[in-house]
Amino acid sequence: MSHNKSVEALRTPDERFENLPDFDYPVSYTEDLAGYEGLRAAWIDVGPKDADQVFLCLHGEPSWSFLYRRMIPVFLESGARVVAPDLLGFGRSDKPVNQxxxxxxxxxxxxxxxxxxxxxxxxxxxxxxxxxxxxxxLPVDQSFKARLSRLLVMNTGLGIGKSPSDGFLAWKSYALSTRDLPIGELIARGTPHLTDAEIAAYDAPFPGPQYKAGAQIFPALVPVSPDMEGVDVSLAAADFWSKEWTGKSFMAIGDADPVLGPAVMENLRRLIKGCPPAMMVEGGGHFVQEWGDPIARAALESFGAQ
Structure with a gap:
């Protein structure tokens, strides 16, 4: 499916990404991804190409693949391959300017x-x-379903036409009304152990407000009412995880997340067939990958035991 109707986009200068703390991985780029020709997509692809397992690490809003720097080394230690893409609008990928x-x-x-x-x-x-x-x-798509073997899920949800929390509504309103979102500061707010260099790395993709259209609009795209784009496929996904899924699962929850915290996540856990009790990360905020080393180790141990 082609989405590229001559999308106007900005490209963050590469020098913005120099000297990133603990994230010195080679970057892969393409400008001819099917359906997105002309937009530069970026991702990290490390570890053996013929590894038995591929960890596909998907970031959220308003972060980028840098978020996984505490987990990637643990996955690599296990002999796996790790692929961590930057969504368009984020990280090193091009940033469409129109919401x-x-x-x-x-x-x-x-x-x-x-x-x-x-x-x-x-x-x-x-x-x-x-x-x-x-x-x-993604497993609603048959070709992806055939590629999937395990799930590691943290502070998230399915967009099935309902608002997850009052905290989410406040965040959506703030993001939409703040053109120059203070990205690094926002992430640091629930992640007190971040260094100045790490906060700067979260700001790196966004040299100015014109780069932040995605960061602004993403909360408003969460399918929280029945008529929104994505609800149908999210409902189909709920069906998949509750009825069809037979793979290994691991859940970790940052218990200090005001938006997608323990109550929301426990509902999701009950939906995922065979998902064992969650690992609770005490004091862990929404960006729980920042507590990622012990999560990654616990997940690998759990997968081995299941």
């Missing part, structure tokens, strides 16, 4: 196209926030 160019299927189809392009197999799907809102719907 109208962003949509649920624009991003979902991008992920499907990238998985097809890289021909990933034996995927351990690793998701949080929008990474899960999109990522949890």
């Amino acid at each position: 109208s160019d962003y949509g649920f299927h624009f991003h979902r189809d991008y992920l499907l196209a990238l998985v097809e392009r890289l021909n990933l197999k034996n995927i351990t799907l690793v998701v949080q926030d929008w990474g899960g809102i999109l990522g949890l719907t």
Whole structure:
């Protein structure tokens, strides 16, 4: 499906990404991804190409693949391959400047196209926030379903036409009304152990407000009412996870997340067939990958024991 109707986009200068703390991985780029020709997509692809498992790490809003820097080394230690894409509008990927160019299927189809392009197999799907809102719907697509073997899910949900919390509504309103979102500061607010260099790395993709159309509009795209784009495929995904899923699952919850915290996540856990009790990350905020080393280790141990 082609989404590129001559989308106007900005490209963050590469020098903005120099000297990133603990994230010195080679970057892959393409400008001819099927359906997105002319837009530069960026992703990290590390570890053996013929590894038995591929960890597909999907970030959310308003972060980027840098979010996974505490988990990637643990996955690599296990001998796996790790692929961590930047959604269009985020990270090193190009940033469409018009909010109208962003949509649920624009991003979902991008992920499907990238998985097809890289021909990933034996995927351990690793998701949080929008990474899960999109990522949890991918197995509705038959070709992705055949590639999927395990799930590692953190602070996220399915967009089935209901608002997850009052905290979410407040966040949506704030994001839409704030053109120059203070990205690094927002992420640091619930992640007190971030260094100044790490906060700067979260700001790096966005040299100015004109780069932040995606960060602004994403909360408003969450399918929270029945008529919104993405509800149908999210309902189909709920059906898949509750009835068809037979793979291994692991859930970790940042218990200090005011938007997608323990109550929301426990509902999701009950939906996922065979999902064992969640790992509760005490004091963990919404961006729970920032507590990612012990989560990644616990997930690998759980997968081995299941």
